[in-house]
Amino acid sequence: MVEDAPDVETTGWRVADEVLEALLETIRESDEDGQPTIDFDGFVAERLADGSAYRLETPTATVEIEASTVADAGASPASRDDPSRALEPIAPYVTNWYVWERTVGGRETARRAFLRWCEGAPLDDPDVETGETKTDASDVLERYDALESGVVRHWGELEITARLARESSGHSGCGERVYEIRHVQDADATDETLEDHNDPRDAREIVTYDEDGRYRPLKTAPTLVTGWHFAGLSGDDLVETVRTIYPATIANWHREQRGDLDVDHWLETAERQTGIYDVIDELPREALEWLTEACCVDSQCLKRREWEYAADEPIDTDHGDGVFPCREPCSLVVAAARKWAILESEEEKTWELELTTTEMNQLAEIVNAVADGRVDEIREADVYDGANRYRARYLRAKRMDDGSFGEEATDR
Amino acid sequence: MQALVIAAHGSHLNPDSAQPTYDHADTIRKTGAFDEVREGFWKEEPHFREVIRTVESDEVFVVPLFISEGYFTEQVIPRELRLEGWDPDLWDSDGTDATEVTLEVGDAEKTVHYCGPVGTHDAMTDVIVKRAETVTDDPDVGPGFGLAVVGHGTERNENSAKAIEYHTERIREMDRFDEVRALYMDEEPEVDDVTDYFESEDVVVVPLFVADGFHTQEDIPEDMGLTDDYRTGWDVPGIVDGQRIWYAGAVGTEPLMADVILERAVDAGADVGDALEQVESWTSETPAAGD
Numbered sequence: 001m002v003e004d005a006p007d008v009e010t011t012g013w014r015v016a017d018e019v020l021e022a023l024l025e026t027i028r029e030s031d032e033d034g035q036p037t038i039d040f041d042g043f044v045a046e047r048l049a050d051g052s053a054y055r056l057e058t059p060t061a062t063v064e065i066e067a068s069t070v071a072d073a074g075a076s077p078a079s080r081d082d083p084s085r086a087l088e089p090i091a092p093y094v095t096n097w098y099v100w101e102r103t104v105g106g107r108e109t110a111r112r113a114f115l116r117w118c119e120g121a122p123l124d125d126p127d128v129e130t131g132e133t134k135t136d137a138s139d140v141l142e143r144y145d146a147l148e149s150g151v152v153r154h155w156g157e158l159e160i161t162a163r164l165a166r167e168s169s170g171h172s173g174c175g176e177r178v179y180e181i182r183h184v185q186d187a188d189a190t191d192e193t194l195e196d197h198n199d200p201r202d203a204r205e206i207v208t209y210d211e212d213g214r215y216r217p218l219k220t221a222p223t224l225v226t227g228w229h230f231a232g233l234s235g236d237d238l239v240e241t242v243r244t245i246y247p248a249t250i251a252n253w254h255r256e257q258r259g260d261l262d263v264d265h266w267l268e269t270a271e272r273q274t275g276i277y278d279v280i281d282e283l284p285r286e287a288l289e290w291l292t293e294a295c296c297v298d299s300q301c302l303k304r305r306e307w308e309y310a311a312d313e314p315i316d317t318d319h320g321d322g323v324f325p326c327r328e329p330c331s332l333v334v335a336a337a338r339k340w341a342i343l344e345s346e347e348e349k350t351w352e353l354e355l356t357t358t359e360m361n362q363l364a365e366i367v368n369a370v371a372d373g374r375v376d377e378i379r380e381a382d383v384y385d386g387a388n389r390y391r392a393r394y395l396r397a398k399r400m401d402d403g404s405f406g407e408e409a410t411d412r
Numbered sequence: 413m414q415a416l417v418i419a420a421h422g423s424h425l426n427p428d429s430a431q432p433t434y435d436h437a438d439t440i441r442k443t444g445a446f447d448e449v450r451e452g453f454w455k456e457e458p459h460f461r462e463v464i465r466t467v468e469s470d471e472v473f474v475v476p477l478f479i480s481e482g483y484f485t486e487q488v489i490p491r492e493l494r495l496e497g498w499d500p501d502l503w504d505s506d507g508t509d510a511t512e513v514t515l516e517v518g519d520a521e522k523t524v525h526y527c528g529p530v531g532t533h534d535a536m537t538d539v540i541v542k543r544a545e546t547v548t549d550d551p552d553v554g555p556g557f558g559l560a561v562v563g564h565g566t567e568r569n570e571n572s573a574k575a576i577e578y579h580t581e582r583i584r585e586m587d588r589f590d591e592v593r594a595l596y597m598d599e600e601p602e603v604d605d606v607t608d609y610f611e612s613e614d615v616v617v618v619p620l621f622v623a624d625g626f627h628t629q630e631d632i633p634e635d636m637g638l639t640d641d642y643r644t645g646w647d648v649p650g651i652v653d654g655q656r657i658w659y660a661g662a663v664g665t666e667p668l669m670a671d672v673i674l675e676r677a678v679d680a681g682a683d684v685g686d687a688l689e690q691v692e693s694w695t696s697e698t699p700a701a702g703d
Contacts, residue, residue, distance in 0.1 A: 109468050204434060208427050217424040219457045243466065247458035251465040262519055274487055327462075331455050332424060 013091035013144070016173030019098045020084050027054050028070050040101065041124070041140050043093035060141060061089040092144040095175030100124070103176065104235055110254035114242070115235045118179065119143060119151045119162040127258045147177065155323055156246050156302040157224045159184045160238070179238040182229035195228040200240035203230070207245050212376070218332050220246055220302045220322075249303070249324035256306075256325050264328035265307045266315075273334065280337040284344055285309060291340060292317035294371075295333050296326070353405055362386035362395060413469035415448040416440060416677055419489050420477040420622065422456030429623045430456055432664045433477055439670035439694070445687035446473075446677075454484070460492035465520050472524045473677040477622050477664070479531030481510050482569040494518035495526055507571040508532040508578050512680035525680040531620065532575050533679075535672045537582040542668045542695070544589075544616040547648060547660040554588035558612035562619040562632065565598030576620055589616075597631065604635040607653040614649065614656045622664035633659060668695045 015023075027037045027045050037054075038045035044057045047067075054070060056063045069083050087094055106112045113123050121143060143151075150161045158181055165176035186194060197203070210216050210223040230241055242250060255261040264272075266288055270281035283291070288309050296305045297318055303326035308314045320326075329337070355363075365386030369375050378385050385391065399405060418437050423429035433451050441449045452463030452474075464472060474493065476485050481503070490498040495515045503510035510528030517524050530536060544559055545551050561583070563576035573596070580594040590612050595603040606617060617636065619628045630642040638659055639646040649656040663669070671691045674684055 106468060110466075111468065201438065215425070215427045217456070248462040248466050251462065255465070272491065274491075275483060330457075331453075331459055335424060335455075 013088060013095070013171055014173045015084055015087045015091045015094050017084070019095055019174055020087065022098055022102055023087075023094060024065075024070050024083070027065075038097060040097045041093070041121070043090070043097050043140070056087070056090060056094075058090045058093040059139065063087060063090055091173075092175075093140050095171075095173060096140045096144070097175075099175035099177065103174070110251045111235075111239045113254045113257060114239060114250045115177075118153050118160055118238070119147055119177065120153075123257060125258065127260075150180075154184055155242060156220060156249070157184050157222060158182075158242065158245065159187055160242075177235060179233040179235065180229060180231050181233065181238065181241055183224060183226040185226050186229065189227075191229065191231070193227075197228060197230045198232055198237075200230075200233075200237050200244055203241050203244040218301060218330070220249070220324075221300065222298070222302055246302075246324065252327055253324045255327075261306065261325055261327055263306050263311075265310050266329060267310045269307070269329045269334070270337070277334055277338050279341045280334060282345070283337050283341040287340060287344055288315050289317055291333065291337060295336060296320070298322065301326070351406070353399075355399065358386075359395060359399065362391065366392060413447040414471045414473065414682060415450065415467040415469035416446040416673075416682070417450045417452050417463055417467070417472055417474045418477050418673060419452050419460060419463075419474055419493075420454075421484070422453030423625070424455050426625055429625055432623050432662070432669065435665075435667070436477070436670040436673055439667065439691060440674060440687070442694075443674075443684070443687035443690045445674065445682070445684035454488060454492070460489055464493060464517050464522060464524065467522070470522055472522050473527060473680055473682050474524055475527045475673050475676040476529040477673070478529040479563075479620050479622060479664075480569060480572040480575040481505060481507055481529060481532060482571045485510070485529050490526065493524065493526070495524060498526070503528065507574040512676075514680075525677075525682070527676040527680050530669065530672045530676060531622075532578065533672050533675055534582070535675045536663075537579045539666050539668045539672060540579055540618050540620070540663055541583060541586070541588070543618045543660045543663045543666045544658075546666060547616060547618075547658050548614075553616065555590065556612060556614060557589050558591040558593070558610035558615040559583060559589040560593050560595045560603070560606055560610070560615060560617045562595050562597070562603050562617060564621075564627070565596035579620070597627065597635070602635075603632055604637075606636050606657065607655050610655065612655070614658065616658040616660060618660045618663050621662040624662045624665060628662045666695075668692075671695065 027047070036044045036046040042059050045054060047054050051067060053064045053066050056065065063086050065083055065086065100112070104112050104115055108125050108127070113125060113128075116123050144164065147162060147164045150163045153160045153162075161180040162177050163180075165172050165174075165178045182189070182194060206225060206228055207216060207219055209225070211225050216223055224245070233241060239250065252261060267281065270283070273280055292305065292315050295301065298320045301320070302322045303324055304320045304322035305317075306319070306325045307328050369378065369387030375387065378388050380389070382388050383390055418433055420430060420433040422433070430451070430453065437449050437451050440446065447469050448467045450458070450463055450466055452458055452460050454460060458466055474489070476489055478484050486500040494517045496518055497515055498513075502513040505528070510532065512525055512527050514523060514525050516522070540561060544553050544557075548557075561576055561580045564572050573594075576594045576596070580592055583589065584592040591610055593601065593609050595601050595606060595609065597603055601609055603617070606615060617632075619632055621628050633639050633642055633646050636657060636659070637652045638650040638657055646659065649658045651657070668691070671688060674688055674691060678684055678688070
């Protein structure tokens with residue numbers, strides 16, 4: 001039974017039998033060309049030149065195991081007591097090796113990179129050379145200490161906490177991690193006040209509707225509901241849950257980490273379209289500034305826009321600060337662009353309207369309230385707000401006939 | 413490792429559109445036949461464009477959850493998946509024969525087996541019949557009953573009507589229902605006049621659509637005269653011109669659809685063990701809705 005124990009200790013690390021077994025098996029199978037058998041996260045295992053023993057080295061301690069012990073690896077548990085105890089000084093390094101090489105596996109996969117990121121470990125991918133990941137808690141002991149209290153990371157509106165799994169008697173000895181996900185706004189909420197989940201599929205319900213029960217067509221919109229948490233997740237289930245909440249963000253972030261994010265700029269995406277979306281490449285260049293300001297800023301989408309008008313023609317709108325990148329205009333942007341491409345083909349006219357200055361300003365207030373999603377917040381009797389319903393109804397009664405500001409306006 | 417990607421349309425406006433995709437994906441996940449099962453969409457996320465990169469498997473079976481061959485299966489999906497060297501002629505189909513083509517994709521080192529749409533697979537015929545059983549709560553439904561298979565019509569895509577005709581003919585050959593007819597929303601014979609085309613007192617109406625939405629939950633029930641206002645619902649069976657109309661809703665919501673998706677992947681070379689038998693046994697246990 002794995003659980004989070006509040007009174008964790010920082011000593012007393014141990015190596016479980018299955019980990020010892022895997023370790024001995026790995027070093028036994030080593031070839032004799034002098035290469036280290038294991039060289040992982042500061043843990044190096046190699047056979048001594050004379051073949052008499054194996055040296056297991058970490059930055060803080062070194063342990064030697066007799067070659068005969070290694071050869072006996074398949075023997076009864078009793079005969080393994082010694083190496084097991086001998087490994088205690090380097091236990092975190094050994095279980096860390098085990099969890100990444102055996103439990104997680106998947107070298108160079110996005111899944112592994114994401115799980116490494118979750119605990120602040122350097123991305124152990126030869127293609128990743130970013131400064132951040134190389135300096136980040138690369139020391140296993142520091143990382144294990146941090147995992148004892150929980151390493152907290154933010155991914156969009158998600159707060160992900162990584163911890164070491166524990167058995168009731170203490171450390172599992174396998175280095176296993178458990179993860180918790182909740183909404184960042186629920187950071188300080190007690191577990192009892194949150195709806196408890198452990199099946200990644202439950203996330204589908206959570207992402208489908210916003211707080212007002214409206215369908216969320218864009219998963220990365222900053223409208224994820226609060227009040228839930230996923231506890232006791234395995235690494236695989238963590239990734240599956242995040243994938244359900246923010247599809248493809250891990251894959252694209254990983255590509256970016258590796259320096260090979262394939263960005264499709266506006267023109268490439270627009271020119272590729274067919275059918276009813278064929279028209280979007282006719283959207284005027286300057287409209288891309290308005291489009292991105294309308295749809296792609298942090299208040300509307302948590303992805304960080306990496307696409308521009310064209311590779312050599314940037315769009316001025318703020319790209320956003322999101323942790324995961326947006327590599328091409330999404331389907332919502334494409335669908336909206338179709339509408340705007342059609343609207344932008346309309347000719348501009350000069351209009352003559354009879355409005356007081358306050359009424360003119362009121363039109364702006366109404367547009368702002370709708371654009372900022374503030375309509376529902378305006379109090380019923382707050383007639384001082386130009387976007388108040390009574391104010392809008394009064395303006396309509398006074399200035400509009402048949403739902404329009406003038407005959408010509410509906411003549412389309 | 414092998415992965416299954418179910419490619420569906422999805423919707424920006426209606427959350428029900430993707431529901432059958434998720435349901436069938438979950439059924440297939442439960443069989444354990446694939447190391448990974450993913451949903452990919454045109455209008456939802458992950459988009460077709462980015463779904464392949466979310467799998468770790470080298471071999472990916474892509475099954476379009478679409479009714480007919482046409483614009484989406486021939487242009488949109490291959491283009492968005494970046495299928496290298498794609499050409500509709502590779503399917504060598506006259507509108508209902510597409511099975512599979514194996515290609516590489518431009519954004520990942522993966523082999524993609526791009527399958528024909530579920531709607532034209534032979535197994536789909538059984539799903540239509542199963543849908544009739546479900547809506548009537550009668551595993552032996554047939555004698556004394558008419559069956560209408562309803563499609564969109566040919567205005568947008570002639571292959572759409574071909575798929576409807578194909579299954580209609582196959583069901584007719586089963587000699588199970590007294591009458592079997594193809595009806596359309598946009599053209600003759602029109603579903604609006606359903607009672608003109610059947611003599612049987614009982615008629616099961618099965619729309620060949622992937623998901624319930626505007627057409628199946630608003631247009632068709634109102635057009636047939638089952639209800640004046642879709643918002644107030646309708647009876648199953650409902651009486652129209654003295655005949656009992658058993659309106660089934662979109663065939664794509666039938667749990668047995670998972671079987672068709674698997675069949676498509678198997679035809680393309682996927683090793684699914686006993687998954688087909690598992691799905692068939694689960695769906696035969698599904699209690700029928702209604703009274």
